[in-house]
Amino acid sequence: MKKRFSFLVTMVALLVFLAACGSGSESSGTADGGEEEYVLQAGHSLPDDHPYHLGFLEMAKNVEERTDGRVKIEVFPYSEIGAERELTEGLTLGTVDLAMSSTAPVTNFVPELEVLDVPFIFNDRESAVEVLNGEIGDELFAAMEEKGIIGLSWGENGYRHITNSVRPVEKPEDLEGLKIRVQENEIHLAAFEELGAQPTPMAWTEALTALQQNTVEAQENPAIVADQYKLYESNQKYMTLTGHVYSVAVYMMSKQTYDELPEDLREIVLEEGQKIGEMQRDMIVEMEQESLKTLEEQGVEIIEDVDTAPFQEAVRPTYEMVEHQDLLNKILDAQKQ
Numbered sequence: 001m002k003k004r005f006s007f008l009v010t011m012v013a014l015l016v017f018l019a020a021c022g023s024g025s026e027s028s029g030t031a032d033g034g035e036e037e038y039v040l041q042a043g044h045s046l047p048d049d050h051p052y053h054l055g056f057l058e059m060a061k062n063v064e065e066r067t068d069g070r071v072k073i074e075v076f077p078y079s080e081i082g083a084e085r086e087l088t089e090g091l092t093l094g095t096v097d098l099a100m101s102s103t104a105p106v107t108n109f110v111p112e113l114e115v116l117d118v119p120f121i122f123n124d125r126e127s128a129v130e131v132l133n134g135e136i137g138d139e140l141f142a143a144m145e146e147k148g149i150i151g152l153s154w155g156e157n158g159y160r161h162i163t164n165s166v167r168p169v170e171k172p173e174d175l176e177g178l179k180i181r182v183q184e185n186e187i188h189l190a191a192f193e194e195l196g197a198q199p200t201p202m203a204w205t206e207a208l209t210a211l212q213q214n215t216v217e218a219q220e221n222p223a224i225v226a227d228q229y230k231l232y233e234s235n236q237k238y239m240t241l242t243g244h245v246y247s248v249a250v251y252m253m254s255k256q257t258y259d260e261l262p263e264d265l266r267e268i269v270l271e272e273g274q275k276i277g278e279m280q281r282d283m284i285v286e287m288e289q290e291s292l293k294t295l296e297e298q299g300v301e302i303i304e305d306v307d308t309a310p311f312q313e314a315v316r317p318t319y320e321m322v323e324h325q326d327l328l329n330k331i332l333d334a335q336k337q
């Protein structure tokens, strides 16, 4: 989008210049006497009826209203302007204005975020939200800002569960040798190695083809993703409700875009971005059960009453590999109170 943003600003500047030459006025307005307008591009990897997208649409509507049309946000679903890792990189470079992503790939740019993707780190959704909306969440936002990314608000992808094409998975031993696609995240990779599977990290865009072509037999994602991407049509016959990661997602803005916007406009974008996380999360909670039902109706065998204790035990070594042990302990302590 940056190109478009720069192009627009350049065009507006040119028009202003021409208007000024013509009238001799020093007005900084556009040709029709208005002020400069900005178009921001927002990207994410999910469909246009997923809460990631609906959150952005709400933000776009409110921003446009409050800025009297001076800031428009175009929202691109389905990784159209990049998969999550590319989008995050784009934010740091200022070539992407806004993005929503699960935190796993963002960790490649902001290592402190690794703590959020440690399996079973959160007691439950409520504890996670409390941690994220408190001091720890602020500390993580500060780390993101150092890398050129403004954290607008925390949202969620949902609880990650394992699907596969081979057999019902009830215990870690059932994962032995299973070829599974994981996100581009060291902790996820290590966790599935510990569980005995054969994990391969790849972007979601590649994962779908890999599942269809059977080069991987399994994947792990929340029920809404499995439903909206009809993973049962990509050979996924079994879903085990491990909930091994509460997949945090985050609405983000490029610091460069933020700095380039006039102060009054950037405040509005920031405020509206701060509002959507909670709304997005509520939508996920609402849709989750419905998606599970759809998956079941489509013939997916749902393995519900999973004893997660042996899974937790198996992935325990991933806690040791976390570089930011201070943050890890803070998260664990915050949930003891």
Ligand code: PAF
Pocket: 045, 046, 084, 101, 102, 157, 183, 203, 204, 220, 221, 222, 225, 247
């Ligand atoms: O598995 C992933 O890569 C992510 O969960 C997804 C589907 C892109 C949503 O954030």
